[in-house]
Amino acid sequence: MESRFISEINGKKNYSNTMSDMMSEKTEDAKTEAPIAEKYKLQTKDVNVFYGDFQAIKDISMNIKPKSITAFIGPSGCGKSTFLRLFNRMNDYIEDFKMEGKIKIDDKNIYKDKIQLEQLRKEVGMVFQKPNPFPKSIFENVAYGLKIQGIKDKKLIADRVEKALVQADLWNEVKDNLSKSALTLSGGQQQRLCIARTLAVEPSIILMDEPTSALDPISTAKIEELIHHLKQYYTIIIVTHNMQQAARISDYTAFFYMGELIEFDKTKKIFTNPEKKRTENYITGRFG
Amino acid sequence: MRKIREFIIEKTLLSSALITVAVTVGIILVLAVEAFSFFREVSIFDFFTDTEWTPLFTKKHYGILPLLTGTLLTTFIAISVALPIGLSISIYLSEYAPRSFRKTIKPLLELLAAVPTVVYGFFALVVVTPFLQQFIPSLSGFNSLSAGIVMGIMIIPFVSSLSEDALFAVPKALREASYGMGATRLQTAFKVVVPAASSGIIVSIILAISRAIGETMIVAIAAGQQPRLTLDPTVPVETITAYIVQVSLGDVQHGSLEYKTIFAAGITLFALTFLLNTLSFQIRKKFRQKYD
Amino acid sequence: MTNVQKNRLKDQLFKFWGIACTLIGLVLLVIFIGGILIDGLSRIDWAFITDLPSRKAEKSGIWTPLMGSVWILVLTAIISFPISVAAGVYLEEYAKKNRLSALLEINISNLAGVPSIIYGLLGLEVFVRIMNLGASVLAGALTLSLLILPIIIVATREAIKAVPGSIRDASYALGASKWQTIWNQVLPASSGGILTGVILALSRAVGEAAPLIIVGALAYVPFAPQGPLDQFSVLPIQIFNWISRPQQGFIDNAAAAIIILLLITFIMNGIAVYFRNKWQKKLQ
Numbered sequence: 051m052e053s054r055f056i057s058e059i060n061g062k063k064n065y066s067n068t069m070s071d072m073m074s075e076k077t078e079d080a081k082t083e084a085p086i087a088e089k090y091k092l093q094t095k096d097v098n099v100f101y102g103d104f105q106a107i108k109d110i111s112m113n114i115k116p117k118s119i120t121a122f123i124g125p126s127g128c129g130k131s132t133f134l135r136l137f138n139r140m141n142d143y144i145e146d147f148k149m150e151g152k153i154k155i156d157d158k159n160i161y162k163d164k165i166q167l168e169q170l171r172k173e174v175g176m177v178f179q180k181p182n183p184f185p186k187s188i189f190e191n192v193a194y195g196l197k198i199q200g201i202k203d204k205k206l207i208a209d210r211v212e213k214a215l216v217q218a219d220l221w222n223e224v225k226d227n228l229s230k231s232a233l234t235l236s237g238g239q240q241q242r243l244c245i246a247r248t249l250a251v252e253p254s255i256i257l258m259d260e261p262t263s264a265l266d267p268i269s270t271a272k273i274e275e276l277i278h279h280l281k282q283y284y285t286i287i288i289v290t291h292n293m294q295q296a297a298r299i300s301d302y303t304a305f306f307y308m309g310e311l312i313e314f315d316k317t318k319k320i321f322t323n324p325e326k327k328r329t330e331n332y333i334t335g336r337f338g
Numbered sequence: 339m340r341k342i343r344e345f346i347i348e349k350t351l352l353s354s355a356l357i358t359v360a361v362t363v364g365i366i367l368v369l370a371v372e373a374f375s376f377f378r379e380v381s382i383f384d385f386f387t388d389t390e391w392t393p394l395f396t397k398k399h400y401g402i403l404p405l406l407t408g409t410l411l412t413t414f415i416a417i418s419v420a421l422p423i424g425l426s427i428s429i430y431l432s433e434y435a436p437r438s439f440r441k442t443i444k445p446l447l448e449l450l451a452a453v454p455t456v457v458y459g460f461f462a463l464v465v466v467t468p469f470l471q472q473f474i475p476s477l478s479g480f481n482s483l484s485a486g487i488v489m490g491i492m493i494i495p496f497v498s499s500l501s502e503d504a505l506f507a508v509p510k511a512l513r514e515a516s517y518g519m520g521a522t523r524l525q526t527a528f529k530v531v532v533p534a535a536s537s538g539i540i541v542s543i544i545l546a547i548s549r550a551i552g553e554t555m556i557v558a559i560a561a562g563q564q565p566r567l568t569l570d571p572t573v574p575v576e577t578i579t580a581y582i583v584q585v586s587l588g589d590v591q592h593g594s595l596e597y598k599t600i601f602a603a604g605i606t607l608f609a610l611t612f613l614l615n616t617l618s619f620q621i622r623k624k625f626r627q628k629y630d
Numbered sequence: 631m632t633n634v635q636k637n638r639l640k641d642q643l644f645k646f647w648g649i650a651c652t653l654i655g656l657v658l659l660v661i662f663i664g665g666i667l668i669d670g671l672s673r674i675d676w677a678f679i680t681d682l683p684s685r686k687a688e689k690s691g692i693w694t695p696l697m698g699s700v701w702i703l704v705l706t707a708i709i710s711f712p713i714s715v716a717a718g719v720y721l722e723e724y725a726k727k728n729r730l731s732a733l734l735e736i737n738i739s740n741l742a743g744v745p746s747i748i749y750g751l752l753g754l755e756v757f758v759r760i761m762n763l764g765a766s767v768l769a770g771a772l773t774l775s776l777l778i779l780p781i782i783i784v785a786t787r788e789a790i791k792a793v794p795g796s797i798r799d800a801s802y803a804l805g806a807s808k809w810q811t812i813w814n815q816v817l818p819a820s821s822g823g824i825l826t827g828v829i830l831a832l833s834r835a836v837g838e839a840a841p842l843i844i845v846g847a848l849a850y851v852p853f854a855p856q857g858p859l860d861q862f863s864v865l866p867i868q869i870f871n872w873i874s875r876p877q878q879g880f881i882d883n884a885a886a887a888i889i890i891l892l893l894i895t896f897i898m899n900g901i902a903v904y905f906r907n908k909w910q911k912k913l914q
Contacts (some may be wrong), residue, residue: 067407080417131465138518140493140514140517140518143517145436145437165356166634166635166638167520167524168520168521168634168637168638169520169634170520171517171518171519171520172519172520175519175595177516177517178514178518180512181510182509182511182514183515184512184515184530184534185533185534186533194529195519195520195521196515196523197529198519198520198521198522198525198529198637199520199633199634200633200636200637229567235622244515247515247519248518248519251519251520331572340807343809344807344808344809346749347809348720348724348809349714350812351719351720351724352720352724353715354712354716354717354720355716355717355721357717357779358717358734358736358737358738358741358779358780358783359733359734359737359863361741361752361776362737362741364742364752364756365748365752366747368729368752368755368756369748369751372755373634381707393634396703407851422651423651423654423655425645425667426647426648426651426652427652428653429634429644429648430644430647430648430649430652431648431652432653434644434645434648435648435652443652445656446656447652447656449656449659449896449899450655450656450659452830452833452834452837452895452896453659453837453840453892453895453897454836454837454839454866454868454891454892454895455837455839455840455864455869456839456873456888456891457837457869457888457891457892458835459870459873459889460666460869460873460884461662463873464873464881465662465665467798468783474634475719475764482790482913491631491659494653495665497886497889517642517690520634522637522638522640522641523641523644523645523863524640524641524644525637526642527644531790545743548743551745552744552745552746552747552748553745553780554745554746554747554839554840555839555866555870556841558870559870559873561780576909577747579747582747582750582844583747583840583843583844584752585741586750586754586843586844586846587843589838604747604748606744607745607747607748608748609746611743611744611748612740612744613744614743615739615740615743616736616740618743618799619736619739619740
């Protein structure tokens with residue numbers, strides 16, 4: 051069923067090889083996997099998640115295109131954050147967490163044992179709900195990811211820090227105070243610092259877990275603008291409570307309810323002409 | 339009527355609380371008065387510079403230095419044992435261990451501190467010293483090494499428990515940020531969590547030092563009763579506390595200079611621990627504000 | 631090896647190191663207690679418990695120090711319990727945020743860190759000399775009461791803090807006075823936590839030797855104390871005395887007495903943990 055509307059999306063996107071796409075969908079394990087990698091940055095197949103006896107995610111399959119913004123929406127407790135955290139295996143340290151199914155990034159199964167957790171997380175950056183800068187200087191915050199990789203070249207680190215801060219649109223505000231504690235920044239600046247910190251590691255996917263829920267409207271607008279700008283370089287997946295936000299910034303929207311993926315389509319379609327009644331009810335504010 | 343009763347009850351409770359102040363005042367007064375009368379007979383300069391402590395011999399010297407070095411030597415050995423082990427335990431329990439393991443092991447570790455110290459003294463003298471003598475034949479029957487090691491084991495929970503509380507209080511969001519960038523648990527622990535919890539960890543270390551300095555029975559049993567200005571851990575020494583016990587076990591006349599020596603030694607001990615405790619209290623106060 | 635692999639390896643190594651550290655103290659304790667059991671268990675019989683001390687190791691028993699410990703335990707409990715719980719209640723329920731309460735706070739935190747032997751010096755001057763109680767059970771119990779005061783006060787405050795505010799509001803809403811609320815609602819609800827603190831503090835007191843040696847408790851007393859003004863010894867001092875003897879017979883005696891002392895300590899700790907768990911379940 052899932053593959054049906056995925057192919058619908060594909061049909062509407064003007065990618066020429068929609069057919070081969072559908073083909074390879076069907077022949078998952080055959081040799082024809084390679085072309086998919088170019089098409090999809092991230093694929094999940096029949097993913098189930100359990101916390102002990104509680105099933106948090108029910109049988110979700112989903113494909114995400116590179117350099118796109120995908121928004122996850124749904125009422126609290128619907129599993130959208132849990133699902134997002136699967137992509138960088140952030141749930142791994144939770145006790146009695148269990149996952150079934152496949153998740154592939156660039157066509158590599160990230161839940162295979164051979165995959166290095168740390169490597170994966172460099173590839174898949176994450177920005178959290180509340181700004182969570184380390185109690186260190188601004189510079190040290192951004193340099194952190196590089197230092198833990200064992201990079202010692204000071205010039206290289208300084209360059210990458212600057213580049214990341216420029217990309218995160220924070221450079222002009224902090225360039226004279228790089229040694230000041232990150233905790234002295236405002237909430238919005240802190241969140242942009244956290245984004246810069248993520249960018250410095252040079253990931254290809256950025257996961258954002260309600261990144262503006264703790265911010266005021268002006269800071270939110272700034273972050274949204276930034277996200278929009280980052281799209282040209284990164285694949286972005288954002289969990290949001292705010293439906294206007296999803297409508298404003300995302301290309302695709304996935305609606306989750308009670309651990310299930312109810313509908314996943316182009317944002318425009320979801321917000322104007324959803325397939326499912328439940329999606330429509332949620333979007334029009336009838337529940338949630 | 340009801341108002342009067344409530345008033346009386348409140349004042350009764352208050353006076354109970356004030357007893358604690360009386361205890362402190364009492365301690366300071368008692369130590370100061372007896373020490374003052376001690377220093378009328380012994381110059382304070384000699385007390386701090388004389389390198390011998392022989393108040394119970396015919397040729398009397400009153401230099402606190404040998405007792406002080408004995409105390410600091412055993413404390414140093416104890417901390418050298420307790421700090422790496424205690425800190426590793428706290429990091430393991432807060433960053434690695436499954437919650438169920440943490441819950442069972444913490445009370446068991448507390449048990450280490452619940453064992454009476456005289457029992458640890460026995461352990462040091464009867465088990466550890468003979469064991470170490472197999473490797474260090476020159477190790478004397480009484481020495482600061484065994485006493486220090488055993489004392490270190492005893493204060494492990496002082497370091498581990500408080501440090502673990504401090505580590506555990508570090509917001510989860512900071513850990514996630516670090517993991518999210520590809521840091522291992524070890525990197526996250528040492529680069530993010532430990533620095534963020536540093537004041538709490540320092541408090542735990544200071545309190546452990548203070549505890550080791552004031553520890554009495556282990557050193558009285560296993561470290562010896564020979565005041566000696568040395569840093570050699572294999573020979574008998576005497577700590578301030580062990581000296582006070584030694585004098586108390588004998589028959590010393592109230593009012594004699596020997597009697598007063600234990601108060602002079604006591605006030606030195608009290609001053610040391612008081613400084614450390616005050617320091618830790620100040621740090622803790624600052625630390626609390628940071629997290630609120 | 632790449633950096634990532636190196637970091638992973640370090641991570642794993644630390645994990646094992648952490649487990650080793652966590653277990654080493656406990657393993658040593660078990661080995662040690664095992665050794666004591668081997669040395670001392672054969673020495674324990676009914677006569678060992680009920681015999682008076684003797685100059686001959688094999689004839690010595692622990693009756694007088696055991697009774698001394700019991701006397702100390704009971705008197706210390708009677709003296710310290712009301713004072714420290716009252717102080718804890720005051721600090722938690724009455725004290726306003728002012729200079730006085732700040733002073734009390736610093737003071738209690740400091741007292742908790744004063745070495746036990748210093749309390750012995752205080753007891754020696756105040757109880758033994760000035761109050762002229764001599765080296766009596768009462769002087770010893772008063773000294774230990776002061777020693778455990780801060781421990782029970784802290785435990786009382788923690789226990790009261792854990793009582794949900796809604797219980798207080800409900801009581802006030804029914805027109806109860808402050809003290810009625812504390813006496814009828816707060817104290818019963820926090821009793822489990824307070825009891826835990828009291829038992830743990832008393833178990834500490836039972837194991838103390840140093841302050842009692844300073845106060846003048848004797849290593850050898852011919853009879854068990856009959857009243858609070860009698861001379862006394864306690865188990866830890868008897869053990870200390872036996873350890874200091876060169877003959878193996880006394881070392882065995884010390885091991886046997888340690889078994890009894892540890893038994894008392896562990897049972898008290900066990901009861902405390904039991905009460906705490908029961909209480910915490912009730913609170914939730």
